[in-house]
Amino acid sequence: MQIQIAAVGKIKERYLKDAIEEYSKRLSRYCSLEITEVADEKAAENLSPAEEEAVREREGERLLKQIRGDAYVITLDLQGKQLSSEQLAAQMEDLVLRGESRITFVIGGSLGLGKNVKKRSDYALSFSKMTFPHQLMRVILLEQVYRSFKIRKGEPYHK
Template sequence: MNIKILCVGKIKEKFYRDAIDEYLKRLSKYASVSVIEVSDEKTSENASDTEIDIVKQKEGERIFKHINERDFVVALVILGKQMDSVSFSKYIENLGISGRSTIDFVIGGSLGLSDDILKRADFQISFSKMTFPHQLMRVVLLEQIYRGMRIMKNEPYHK
């Protein structure tokens, strides 16, 4: 299985990079996982709705360059479906069983994802109704994918 984490913006903080690198290392025995960063757009503090839409559209266009037609796209959004870790694991496993060889998880920037990305998404998932920094969301997503892989293989993992 191939997993791509498509995300807006670069990670500057070393502690986030260290955590991401650790989960990528752990995941390497289960799947091919890559993190693809696209540049974020600068946004003024008091941006209008139109400016916000333009920013999300530009970031979305950058994300689209990394999505292949056959990829299964999962958008991370607050209003998406919430799952527990076991259900998430079964969901990923079922995608693999059904022949989906590449799953793209998409994490937007500080303003979220463009409407075009949301329309392209095959599934929308939420890890919480709370808002998280997109840098932290990468770590949480990778940890849950790792946990899901351990569950699939019936390997022990902290509950």
């Protein structure tokens, strides 16, 4: 299985880079992992709704250029479906059984995802009704993907 994480912005904090590196190493036993970063738009604090949407669309265009046509796309979206870890593992197993060997998870920027990316999405996933920094979301996603593989393989993992 090939997993891609397409995300807006670069990780600057060392502690997040270390966590991403650790989960990437752990995941290498189970899948081919690619993390693709695209530039985020500089956005002032007081943008109008139209300006915010324009930022999301520009970031979205960059994301869409990184997604292969044959990928099953899962967007991280506050309005998406919330799953337990076991349900996410089952969802990923179902994708494999359906012949989906390339899964791309998409993490938007600080303003979220544009309509262009949401339109390309095959599945919208929400980790919580809470908002997380998009840099931290990358670590949380990698941990849950790793946990999914452990669950699917019946291997022990802390609860």
